[in-house]
């Protein structure tokens with residue numbers, strides 16, 4: 075079996091110039107599939123609130139929900155590093171709160187790390203978590219938990235601020251940094267400027283790795299599709315076809331046949 079991935083593996087991958095893959099996962103069957111496919115890290119993103127629970131954004135997601143999904147993913151994973159998002163308002167109030175909630179997530183799921191959103195403003199929080207042994211992945215650029223502050227899901231272009239945010243996250247001891255919806259040239263410059271691996275989403279090819287939301291890349295979510303997403307399969311259409319076929323067979327008496335019945 076391929077080597078088990080941890081935070082130091084990712085650092086070594088950056089040093090070796092090997093690209094890192096991250097995909098979101100929210101449940102046991104997909105965690106097994108992602109892990110068996112050789113994906114390096116599975117992110118239990120708070121995007122679960124949008125693509126699984128159907129909320130309009132990630133803000134309503136709770137720590138308990140992250141723990142529920144995180145446990146399922148950890149149970150389905152043998153090789154990949156599992157990272158779990160700290161949801162909105164679980165770490166912004168105080169550092170004590172952040173320690174408590176991140177600690178709960180690590181303890182109750184068995185995940186390898188947490189992720190939180192924010193740059194300079196989150197530097198002390200990241201440092202406090204790292205100091206008590208909780209590996210932290212940062213997240214800058216378009217930070218969806220701040221969608222109301224940012225005025226929508228928009229590309230972030232303030233180069234100086236982004237460079238400062240990245241430097242603050244790295245200096246605080248984060249082991250990796252997600253960069254979301256940032257022009258390629260800026261994301262490349264950030265990736266060169268920090269020692270920790272950068273994982274881009276809508277941030278071009280100059281990052282040290284790439285992350286996509288599972289339901290976007292498999293076309294399982296049709297409410298909207300960001301322009302940076304590539305659809306690698308069309309499981310939404312496949313599912314509809316399968317259900318129509320099942321329906322037709324049941325209604326016409328084809329299913330269940332003798333091979334699917336007990337004598």
Ligand code: KIV
Nearest residue numbers: 098119120121252285
């Ligand atoms: O919640 C999530 O899925 C994320 C990714 C977009 C990086 O944070």
